[in-house]
Amino acid sequence: MSEDQLARPAATNFLFVGVGGQGILTASDITAEVGLAAGLDAKKSEIHGFSQRGGVVESHVRWGNPVGSPMGEKGAIDYLVSFEILEAARFIEWLKPGGVVVSNTQKLIPMSVSSGGHEYPGDQEIEQSLRSRTDQIVLVEALEIAQRLGNSRLVNTVVLGALSTHLEIEPDAWLEVIVRRVPPRYAELNRKAFWEGRRTLA
Amino acid sequence: MKRLLSGNEAIALGAWEAGVRFASAYAGTPSTEILENLSTYRGMTAEWASNEKVALDTAIGASFAGVRALACMKHVGVNVAADSLMSVSYTGVNSGLVLVSADDPGAWSSQNEQDNRHYARFGKFPCLEPSDSQEAKDFTRYAFELSEEFNTVVMVRSTTRVSHSKSAVEVEMPEPRQVSPPEPPPPFERRPKSFVLIPAHARLLHPVVEERMRSLAEHAETSALNRIEWADRQIGVISGGAAYQYAREVFAGFSLLKLGMSYPLPKQKLRDFSSQVETVVVMEELDPFWEDQMRALGIEVIGKEFFPLTGEFTLERVRSAALQAGLPVEPAVEVPPAVPVGAPPRIPALCPGCPHRSVFYSARKQKLLVSGDIGCYTIGVLPPFEAMDTCIAMGASIGVGHGIHQAGNQERSASVIGDSTFFHTGLPALANSVYNRVPTTTIILDNHTTAMTGGQGNPASGVPAHPEREAKRIDIEAVVRAMGVLAVWKVDAMQVKEVDGAIKAAVAHQDGPAVVIVDGECVMNQGWQRGTVVKVDLEACNGCSLCFRVGCPAVLQSDERDVKTERPKAEIDPLLCTGCEVCLQVCPRSAIYRPEVSLV
Numbered sequence: 001m002s003e004d005q006l007a008r009p010a011a012t013n014f015l016f017v018g019v020g021g022q023g024i025l026t027a028s029d030i031t032a033e034v035g036l037a038a039g040l041d042a043k044k045s046e047i048h049g050f051s052q053r054g055g056v057v058e059s060h061v062r063w064g065n066p067v068g069s070p071m072g073e074k075g076a077i078d079y080l081v082s083f084e085i086l087e088a089a090r091f092i093e094w095l096k097p098g099g100v101v102v103s104n105t106q107k108l109i110p111m112s113v114s115s116g117g118h119e120y121p122g123d124q125e126i127e128q129s130l131r132s133r134t135d136q137i138v139l140v141e142a143l144e145i146a147q148r149l150g151n152s153r154l155v156n157t158v159v160l161g162a163l164s165t166h167l168e169i170e171p172d173a174w175l176e177v178i179v180r181r182v183p184p185r186y187a188e189l190n191r192k193a194f195w196e197g198r199r200t201l202a
Numbered sequence: 203m204k205r206l207l208s209g210n211e212a213i214a215l216g217a218w219e220a221g222v223r224f225a226s227a228y229a230g231t232p233s234t235e236i237l238e239n240l241s242t243y244r245g246m247t248a249e250w251a252s253n254e255k256v257a258l259d260t261a262i263g264a265s266f267a268g269v270r271a272l273a274c275m276k277h278v279g280v281n282v283a284a285d286s287l288m289s290v291s292y293t294g295v296n297s298g299l300v301l302v303s304a305d306d307p308g309a310w311s312s313q314n315e316q317d318n319r320h321y322a323r324f325g326k327f328p329c330l331e332p333s334d335s336q337e338a339k340d341f342t343r344y345a346f347e348l349s350e351e352f353n354t355v356v357m358v359r360s361t362t363r364v365s366h367s368k369s370a371v372e373v374e375m376p377e378p379r380q381v382s383p384p385e386p387p388p389p390f391e392r393r394p395k396s397f398v399l400i401p402a403h404a405r406l407l408h409p410v411v412e413e414r415m416r417s418l419a420e421h422a423e424t425s426a427l428n429r430i431e432w433a434d435r436q437i438g439v440i441s442g443g444a445a446y447q448y449a450r451e452v453f454a455g456f457s458l459l460k461l462g463m464s465y466p467l468p469k470q471k472l473r474d475f476s477s478q479v480e481t482v483v484v485m486e487e488l489d490p491f492w493e494d495q496m497r498a499l500g501i502e503v504i505g506k507e508f509f510p511l512t513g514e515f516t517l518e519r520v521r522s523a524a525l526q527a528g529l530p531v532e533p534a535v536e537v538p539p540a541v542p543v544g545a546p547p548r549i550p551a552l553c554p555g556c557p558h559r560s561v562f563y564s565a566r567k568q569k570l571l572v573s574g575d576i577g578c579y580t581i582g583v584l585p586p587f588e589a590m591d592t593c594i595a596m597g598a599s600i601g602v603g604h605g606i607h608q609a610g611n612q613e614r615s616a617s618v619i620g621d622s623t624f625f626h627t628g629l630p631a632l633a634n635s636v637y638n639r640v641p642t643t644t645i646i647l648d649n650h651t652t653a654m655t656g657g658q659g660n661p662a663s664g665v666p667a668h669p670e671r672e673a674k675r676i677d678i679e680a681v682v683r684a685m686g687v688l689a690v691w692k693v694d695a696m697q698v699k700e701v702d703g704a705i706k707a708a709v710a711h712q713d714g715p716a717v718v719i720v721d722g723e724c725v726m727n728q729g730w731q732r733g734t735v736v737k738v739d740l741e742a743c744n745g746c747s748l749c750f751r752v753g754c755p756a757v758l759q760s761d762e763r764d765v766k767t768e769r770p771k772a773e774i775d776p777l778l779c780t781g782c783e784v785c786l787q788v789c790p791r792s793a794i795y796r797p798e799v800s801l802v
């Protein structure tokens with residue numbers, strides 16, 4: 001068997017994580033569609049058993065040519081996109097060494113903490129865990145930005161804006177997909193949110 | 203045009219392209235979205251059935267009446283439909299009849315991991331198994347043709363990973379949402395020798411079924427659904443369904459036989475393929491369904507001694523199994539462990555404002571032995587309630603409670619069942635308790651919807667699948683009384699004392715079965731709002747912790763502690779609180795209160 005036959009099909013692997021109701025599945029949908037629109041093969045996969053009820057939501061997206069499995073491999077994820085900072089740390093094992101973490105700084109306290117027993121880890125502990133895998137950590141105050149723009153549901157567009165700066169696809173290609181998915185009267189707000197997200201890196 | 207569709211969207215589209223005219227389903231993850239999608243189409247009828255057997259039976263009727271028909275369900279739903287399924291195999295069909303079974307390897311949202319391909323062999327009908335959304339659409343469409351060509355019901359087996367993944371689908375049809383109403387069906391073809399399974403007919407039909415399986419097996423040899431991808435012949439992998447996608451990656455560069463038709467198997471093709479490769483690997487989720495049949499053909503394979511028999515496949519599980527088997531696949535990249543955080547779990551909880559809360563608060567308080575059922579309310583088994591002792595399958599709660607009683611158990615006990623589940627399989631069980639005069643207590647949690655799966659219509663809701671059609675709501679109290687239950691309480695789910703009192707009285711009732719209907723609209727249907735957000739008076743709160751026992755995500759421990767007891771006082775999350783006031787009602791010191799709303 002030759003060397004290049006052995007090579008794994010190159011894929012860009014995203015893992016979106018967070019808590020039910022945060023718009024994670026919309027964000028992963030958009031990312032998959034952007035890949036497809038860019039002429040790549042794209043797949044996305046999700047698990048949302050008890051998501052309505054405060055559970056963890058995880059959704060994989062892969063771009064490639066072609067993509068086989070709709071889920072990436074543990075330790076080989078290129079972009080870990082988290083909507084909640086603790087969830088970034090929970091899933092950090094999935095990231096490949098040196099991969100990119102894009103995380104909303106928001107904290108959603110689990111019931112196991114709020115009604116006793118468990119503790120929410122401190123900022124330092126979370127940072128240390130993320131840093132043990134990568135130095136490429138982008139923290140976005142997505143909730144604050146969204147609220148400043150007047151609608152907390154813009155969080156996922158802000159996060160996508162931040163993520164988009166790491167990928168070679170033109171911002172307009174992202175915006176086209178995003179705008180297509182929202183009612184026309186929210187188009188402008190989403191554009192703004194996306195650019196605010198991009199700016200967090202400037 | 204290429205569109206990104208989930209497996210379930212694609213199945214719906216495939217059925218639509220095949221001209222399906224009637225579809226029925228009982229909700230169940232991961233199958234629910236198939237009917238949800240079909241119900242947005244015009245020119246056909248899509249219905250929520252009261253259970254899976256009814257869904258299949260109505261589809262059988264539609265097929266007999268000359269229109270293409272579809273029944274969809276999750277894997278365990280096929281168990282409910284199995285009685286009809288095993289025999290419709292004998293009757294055959296008139297127009298195409300397709301059953302979609304969405305299996306759940308990994309039990310992401312199910313009570314077991316059963317592999318429904320066995321039904322195809324057991325019931326003697328073909329099974330098609332797509333690996334992505336394009337195939338989900340194409341195979342479903344083709345299933346109707348196969349059904350008519352071979353006069354048989356056809357099973358399309360999906361899995362969570364196929365149903366809930368999105369991938370590109372070539373969509374040739376125009377947007378399938380606007381078409382004129384369909385033509386009326388042809389007159390009913392009366393064929394009692396096929397459609398009436400008296401023993402005399404059944405005996406004659408059985409050989410026909412066996413002959414059909416022989417010709418289907420022949421057909422499988424040349425079917426384009428079973429395709430060989432030749433490459434390096436050192437290894438030949440036989441795979442299908444979601445597992446094929448992992449095989450493609452982990453065994454990149456080696457030869458593959460992809461089985462799109464899971465049953466019956468193309469024996470000659472398997473023999474030929476196997477003889478042309480050095481090592482044969484069978485990769486299937488989850489049971490050794492193909493492996494066992496291949497071994498029976500005398501083919502040596504590597505299979506379940508390495509590849510997982512339990513739990514969903516993933517790239518890393520497949521890769522490490524292959525390496526363990528000594529196969530020359532590329533090893534995983536070595537990644538040193540990351541520094542872990544002690545991440546607190548996110549345990550599922552009843553939603554803020556959920557009407558089921560009061561029942562489990564009471565059940566815990568009264569230390570009831572609870573035979574439970576399946577729905578949102580199964581969360582009653584988890585902390586802080588821990589008030590459920592059995593849960594097996596839908597509708598089982600009432601029968602199990604009955605059995606506990608008949609075993610001579612004297613403990614205070616009750617069965618707990620949701621409205622959708624009550625109409626699904628609770629009715630016959632309650633009839634059984636009435637008939638046998640056993641003093642069971644059944645608590646029916648009527649939230650007027652099938653909440654667990656996202657809020658589908660059911661007979662207790664009166665909400666149709668098609669937004670433009672009509673549906674009737676059935677009054678549970680009238681049904682229960684008509685069945686002969688004499689002791690019936692109907693209480694407002696949001697009134698904790700009333701609920702508690704009714705349960706106590708019902709459990710004490712010894713003259714025949716008692717029923718408590720706990721009535722409260724699901725909070726999802728109320729826009730997550732029930733009233734005014736409540737507050738805690740920290741002066742009055744002494745950290746007694748009773749309000750924590752209602753298990754509400756909006757009731758938090760504050761940083762403030764009671765000086766005497768040193769226990770944390772309560773705090774309400776104003777973003778989560780729906781104002782249902784269940785916590786307010788259990789607070790013995792009136793520390794939780796409804797603030798005066800000033801109307802400016």
Ligand SMILES: Cc1ncc(C[n+]2csc(CCOP(=O)(O)OP(=O)(O)O)c2C)c(N)n1
Nearest residue numbers: 229230279576577578620621622623653654
């Ligand atoms: C045979 C079978 N069919 C379907 C399901 C999926 N399922 C689990 S619970 C549920 C609905 C429960 O509805 P209901 O009894 O009204 O309770 P709720 O969730 O509304 O509280 C469904 C459809 C299943 N587990 N088993």
